[in-house]
Each structure stands twice: as structure tokens, then as C-alpha cells.
Amino acid sequence: xxxxxxxxxxxxxxxxxxxxxxxxxxxxxxxxxxxxxxxxxxxxxxxxxxxxxxxxxxxxxxxxxxxxxxxxxxxxxxxxxxxxxxxxxxxxxxxxxxxxxxxxxxxxxxxxxxxxxxxxxxxxxxxxxxxxxxxxxxxxxxxxxxxxxxxxxxxxxxxxxxxxxxxxxxxxxxxxxxxxxxxxxxxxxxxxxxxxx
Ligand code: SF4
Numbered sequence: 001x002x003x004x005x006x007x008x009x010x011x012x013x014x015x016x017x018x019x020x021x022x023x024x025x026x027x028x029x030x031x032x033x034x035x036x037x038x039x040x041x042x043x044x045x046x047x048x049x050x051x052x053x054x055x056x057x058x059x060x061x062x063x064x065x066x067x068x069x070x071x072x073x074x075x076x077x078x079x080x081x082x083x084x085x086x087x088x089x090x091x092x093x094x095x096x097x098x099x100x101x102x103x104x105x106x107x108x109x110x111x112x113x114x115x116x117x118x119x120x121x122x123x124x125x126x127x128x129x130x131x132x133x134x135x136x137x138x139x140x141x142x143x144x145x146x147x148x149x150x151x152x153x154x155x156x157x158x159x160x161x162x163x164x165x166x167x168x169x170x171x172x173x174x175x176x177x178x179x180x181x182x183x184x185x186x187x188x189x190x191x192x193x194x195x196x197x
Contacts, residue, residue: 020037053071058099065093066084066087146159157187164182
């Protein structure tokens with residue numbers, strides 16, 4: 001009880017000391033300085049610790065909102081919208097605003113994982129190995145399934161053995177190139193994208 005009373009007394013004393021009115025009545029400036037509490041006096045700018053700021057583009061969708069990435073000692077501290085961008089004018093949607101969490105998440109996988117046919121475990125592989133394997137399998141599947149003519153003689157030059165599903169970050173130009181390479185180049189018919197602008 002004694003402790004509670006002391007805490008209460010200390011709090012009231014602290015409040016009276018910190019309250020702007022006594023300071024104003026005591027003749028200090030009636031303006032901002034006297035009105036400033038100890039708490040607000042000790043507040044620091046949110047990004048004061050950052051020693052660099054770089055630019056980036058939100059990785060989530062094809063709107064391509066511009067971002068400012070604040071960092072300290074090379075480690076990102078905060079990511080926010082870049083007000084100079086005509087696309088997002090400093091704003092980010094909730095997904096874009098969560099970019100820092102995605103970037104620093106311990107659950108983020110930043111290595112190539114490969115599970116061989118019939119295997120139950122994932123193995124780590126180099127990125128070059130994965131790219132080469134994808135290229136080889138694409139070529140092999142295309143060669144095995146390519147159809148030049150239908151039984152009725154019509155020329156089709158297509159494969160139904162491979163498909164492409166693009167991600168939301170692909171923009172119009174990238175989708176155009178995908179369509180040219182996969183469709184016109186390899187003869188794939190099943191080409192789709194998650195989102196477009
Ligand atoms: S996910 Fe949101 S913040 Fe990111 S580019 Fe799309 S609209 Fe912009």
C-alpha cells in the first residue's frame with residue numbers, strides 16, 4: 001500500500017513538473033518550449049539512425065511502386081513509398097508496406113532447393129545448376145512434344161507439353177517478351193499471368 005501511495009505521489013509530482021501550465025505561469029515562454037513534455041522532448045526522428053537511403057521498386061505487383069529503403073550498416077531499417085514517383089507519390093498499399101518484413105524474415109528462402117523425382121527431402125543446389133536444368137528440360141520437353149501438323153494436315157507448330165504461369169510483378173513489356181519467346185519461339189499455347197496492368 002505504501003509503495004502504491006509512493007508511486008502515485010511520484011506520478012502526480014512528475015505530472016505537475018511536466019505539465020506545461022506551471023511552467024507557463026512561472027514565466028517561461030507561453031509557446032512550444034513551455035508546452036513540451038519530457039516525453040516529447042526525448043522523442044527522436046524515426047529514421048535518425050539510418051546512415052544511407054536507397055531506391056527500389058516494390059516486388060509484389062506490376063504497379064511498380066517506387067520505394068525508399070533506409071539502412072544502417074548495410075542492414076535495411078525501414079521501407080516507405082518514394083514521394084518522387086508519379087506512380088505511387090509516396091504511398092504503398094499494405095503489401096508494399098510490408099516489404100521490410102519479407103526482406104528480413106528468417107523464413108525467407110534465398111537458396112535454390114531441389115527435390116529430385118520420388119525424393120522426400122529437398123537438396124540445396126547452385127542457381128546456375130537450376131537455370132541449366134530448367135533450360136534442358138524445357139528443350140527436351142519441347143522436342144518430345146512438338147507438333148508440326150495435325151492429322152488432318154493443318155500446320156500448327158505447337159507444343160501442349162509445356163506451360164507458363166507468370167508472376168504479378170511482371171509488367172506489360174516483360175509479358176510481351178514472354179509471349180514472343182514462349183509462344184512464337186517455342187510454340188507454347190498455355191501462357192497465363194497472375195495479374196496485369
Ligand atoms: S503491391 Fe501495392 S505497393 Fe507494391 S507495387 Fe503493387 S500497389 Fe504498389
